[in-house]
Structure formats: structure tokens, C-alpha cells
Amino acid sequence: MKPLTIGRLSRAANVKVTTIRYYETIGLMGTPDRSASGQRLYGMVDVERLSFIRHARELGFSIDAIKDLIRLQTAPDQDCSAVDSIAQQQLVEVQKRLAQLEALERELKRMIENCRGGEIDGCQVMAAINNHAECESEKHERLKPL
Amino acid sequence: MKPLTIGRLSRAANVKVTTIRYYETIGLMGTPDRSASGQRLYGMVDVERLSFIRHARELGFSIDAIKDLIRLQTAPDQDCSAVDSIAQQQLVEVQKRLAQLEALERELKRMIENCRGGEIDGCQVMAAINNHAECESEKHERLKPL
DNA sequence: ATACAGTCTACAGTCACTATAGAGGCAAGC
DNA sequence: GCTTGCCTCTATAGTGACTGTAGACTGTAT
Structure with missing residues (x-):
């Protein structure tokens, strides 16, 4: 004590x-x-x-x-649904973020695979960042920090 | 012009x-x-x-x-590998974050599914947060913002 | 008695911006 | 020329969830 x-x-x-x-x-x-x-x-x-x-x-x-x-x-005899909805909301956020990150992962992988070395001038990774708009039809939202 | x-x-x-x-x-x-x-x-x-x-x-x-x-x-005749490694590093970070978020998703889903309504006192979501340590063997790192 | 770890407050810094305030600039219509 | 209304300027503070730092005091073990 x-x-x-x-x-x-x-x-x-x-x-x-x-x-x-x-x-x-x-x-x-x-x-x-x-x-x-x-x-x-x-x-x-x-x-x-x-x-x-x-x-x-x-x-x-x-x-x-x-x-x-x-x-x-601290109000233990209230209904559980308020708690449930906070957790639900959190799940939705997590799933949104997951979808974003999965799109990112696909794009980064594609960029890196296309890179076959050589000089920066012809670097496919650089080109991919420049042409990002054409990569995936889906637009990325403003990205929150990793 | x-x-x-x-x-x-x-x-x-x-x-x-x-x-x-x-x-x-x-x-x-x-x-x-x-x-x-x-x-x-x-x-x-x-x-x-x-x-x-x-x-x-x-x-x-x-x-x-x-x-x-x-x-x-701005040094276009250098080797492409520096660019490649920055992109690689970014991919690793994204994949780390994805793994974290997938673990989170599983746990939130489990919490929410166990909730069958009722009073907060017996709320399974609350219980799950309290017993979080036992939920998944993997420890979460400090979580970066969603 | 001394060493050293723990604790205190207060404030600045992190990241990548966003928001706000208050002042001045520029083009079009009257 | 005057007004309207948007555009631009600087400077500063706020965001979220902490972390780091400085400088002083406290508690405990040897």
C-alpha cells in the first residue's frame, strides 16, 4: 500500500x-x-x-x-454502445490507412522493379515519381506520416 | 514565357x-x-x-x-543506386507500417466482434483494451499517428 | 560524507504543414 | 479616378503526441 x-x-x-x-x-x-x-x-x-x-x-x-x-x-452502468462505436470508428480509420499504404506499397514495388541500374538521368524510379499521376488511377489523399 | x-x-x-x-x-x-x-x-x-x-x-x-x-x-550522370536505395528504404518503412496496422486491424475486429452489447461494466471492448498484453504475442511498437 | 540516481519546473523542439491577422498590390468594371 | 474583390506579403501561433534540455533540488546507498 x-x-x-x-x-x-x-x-x-x-x-x-x-x-x-x-x-x-x-x-x-x-x-x-x-x-x-x-x-x-x-x-x-x-x-x-x-x-x-x-x-x-x-x-x-x-x-x-x-x-x-x-x-x-467511470459510468459502468451505461450502455456499451458508445464504447463500441469509438472502437468501430477506430477500425474504420485503420482500414482507410491500410488501403492507402497498400496502394503505396504497390507503387513503390513497381518503381523499384523497373529500376535496372544505370545513370540517374535515365533512372526509372525518378521517372516514376515524375509521372506519378499516370501510375494508378486512384488518387492518393494527402498522406499522413508513416 | x-x-x-x-x-x-x-x-x-x-x-x-x-x-x-x-x-x-x-x-x-x-x-x-x-x-x-x-x-x-x-x-x-x-x-x-x-x-x-x-x-x-x-x-x-x-x-x-x-x-x-x-x-x-541535379547530378544526372551519377549512379542510380543512391536513388534506388532511398526508394527501397521507403518501401521497407511502408511495409513495417503495414504489418503494424494489420495487427491492429485484427485486434480491433476481434474486440468488436466479442462485444455483444450490454452495460459498460461487462463490456468486452473495455476488457480487451485492459488485457491487451495477452491479445497477440507480438508487441506493438510505439504507434505513429494514423 | 559523498556519490549518484531520481525528481522538480519550465520551456523549446519535432514533423509537415495549417490558420490567422493585418497590410499592401493588381486588374476589371463603372 | 474609384471601387470592388481577389491576390499576395510578412510574421506568428497552432496542430498531435510527445521528446529533449537546463538547472536545481531530493532520496538513498555506501
């Missing part, structure tokens, strides 16, 4: 110390108790909450979505 | 005006001539360069990679 310092919480939930403090500033983690000298003190509840956050982040949920999930979690 | 203002260049290459100016500040586009009143003036060379940049961005290349590609482009 002894409280954890931020470093111990960090190891317990596998989230970096600086990230925990960041989560506090954005209101994702509550403001913890402090020791006499001002150090943050946490309990098992915090380990669980932080682990939940980490898992949700690993599943690609945005901070905002996680805030929603946590809010719903 | 009359020069283009930034707005015309923007429409010609399908890149936003603000983005062109941004590319100038980071040295991706050179500093253009100016009219007497200080407006930027561009030529067809700039349309081509900007289009190249846009195509490369659509293929997911980073700004730094594009800088490299442009540098190589």
Missing part, C-alpha cells in the same frame, strides 16, 4: 516519466498527491489507468478518444 | 500557396525572383520541381528524403 514515485509508476505501466507528466498537464491523468518535498505519489489505481491508456494508444486510439473511453468507464 | 505568381504556380502544381512558401523557408524550393512590388515570380522549372515534390510526398517520402532525391537529380 505504499505509494509509488513517478519513476516506479513509469516502470510499472511501461510509460516514460515525461509522458506521465505530459498526460497530467493535458488532464488524461489526474493530479496526484504530493510528498512533503513535492514529489508525485501514485497508487495501484494509477498503474491501472496508465496501463489502460498505454494499451489504448498501442491500438491507435487518439488521446481524445481515450478521454472518452475513460469517461465512459 | 511570362512568369507565374505564387497562386498560379499553386494551381499548376496543385500545392497550396502557404505550402509553397513553407517549402521555400525550409530550402526545398529555391528563393524565387521578385517583382518590383515584392511578389514571387516562378517559371516552368518551378512547376516541374514542385510537382516532383508533391508526387514524392504522395509516395510518403519525407522532406529530407526528397531533398536527397533533388540533389541526386
